[in-house]
Amino acid sequence: MAVADYDFHLFDLDGTLVDAEWEYTRTVFDRVGDRLGREFSDREARVLWSGLGGSRGETLRAMGVDPDAFWPAFHAVEDPVARAEATYLHDDAARLLDRVSEVGGPTGLVTHCQEFLADPVLDRLDLGGRFDAVVCCTDETGWKPSPGPIEVAMGELGVDPDRGRGYYVGDGESDVAAAWNAGLDAVHVERVGHDERGRCVLGDRRVNRLDELVDAS
Numbered sequence: 001m002a003v004a005d006y007d008f009h010l011f012d013l014d015g016t017l018v019d020a021e022w023e024y025t026r027t028v029f030d031r032v033g034d035r036l037g038r039e040f041s042d043r044e045a046r047v048l049w050s051g052l053g054g055s056r057g058e059t060l061r062a063m064g065v066d067p068d069a070f071w072p073a074f075h076a077v078e079d080p081v082a083r084a085e086a087t088y089l090h091d092d093a094a095r096l097l098d099r100v101s102e103v104g105g106p107t108g109l110v111t112h113c114q115e116f117l118a119d120p121v122l123d124r125l126d127l128g129g130r131f132d133a134v135v136c137c138t139d140e141t142g143w144k145p146s147p148g149p150i151e152v153a154m155g156e157l158g159v160d161p162d163r164g165r166g167y168y169v170g171d172g173e174s175d176v177a178a179a180w181n182a183g184l185d186a187v188h189v190e191r192v193g194h195d196e197r198g199r200c201v202l203g204d205r206r207v208n209r210l211d212e213l214v215d216a217s
Contacts, residue, residue, distance in 0.1 A: 001185065001205050003096065003213050004103045007164035008157060010150060010184065011131075013111035013118060015050055015171035015191055016210075017093040018125065024086035025049050031077035036069060050192055051172040075114065084120035089127070090191075092209040097130050099214045106157035108133040110149045110168070110178075133157050144170075145177030150184065169210065176203045187213065 003009060011017055029045040044063060046052065053059035057067045100107055108131055111118055115136040122128040133156035135141060135149050142148030150168060159166060161183035168179035169187040179186035188203035189210055207213060 002215060003100050006167055008106040008159045008166040009100050010108045010110055010153060010166060010168040012170035012175050013109055013113050016169055016189055018087050018089050018121060020083060021086045024083060028077055032073045035073040052192065054173050078117055080117050080120045083117055084124040087121045089125050092211040096210040096213055106132050106159050108153040108157050110135045110153050112137045144174040145181060147178055147182035150178055150182040173201050176201060
């Protein structure tokens with residue numbers, strides 16, 4: 001598959017188009033640990049940040065951490081400005097987004113990253129103008145793998161998978177499932193490697209770099 005074969009384009013944000021420097025991630029988990037009275041190892045921090053264990057809620061419970069306590073602490077310690085300054089755009093993602101602009105078609109972003117964190121990242125990396133719709137998941141939209149957030153984005157874009165061909169690109173199992181649940185083709189980009197993830201994630205297309213989709217057939 002190549003992006004030129006599609007009528008509309010949808011993307012995840014963190015771990016797909018952008019990533020944060022490890023120093024920032026480590027600092028966040030140190031601060032969360034201080035609030036919860038529990039230290040997080042480097043491995044635990046990487047697993048939770050990148051969703052390597054699948055559902056973060058299930059991963060937290062397996063670690064003996066209450067998700068209802070973790071998420072308020074996590075969001076309380078995140079600094080939007082510091083996160084934006086620590087976030088970078090993958091070069092292969094930049095190339096793919098350039099190609100998407102060339103071929104045209106409505107383009108959207110659907111992310112679990114909360115609006116107060118996502119907006120500064122998009123502004124700093126000059127990405128806001130790349131997307132015709134930006135949906136930050138909430139309890140109202142639902143959370144991936146629910147198709148709800150993607151369906152909200154498609155509604156804002158004025159597209160329908162029954163009348164046009166679309167895809168969603170993400171780095172996690174929940175991204176692939178959300179795409180399929182919404183009737184879209186699913187692209188999985190493997191940023192961390194199968195060994196660290198501990199499993200292979202299926203998809204209609206699996207890539208190690210997003211620019212593999214630029215001229216793919």
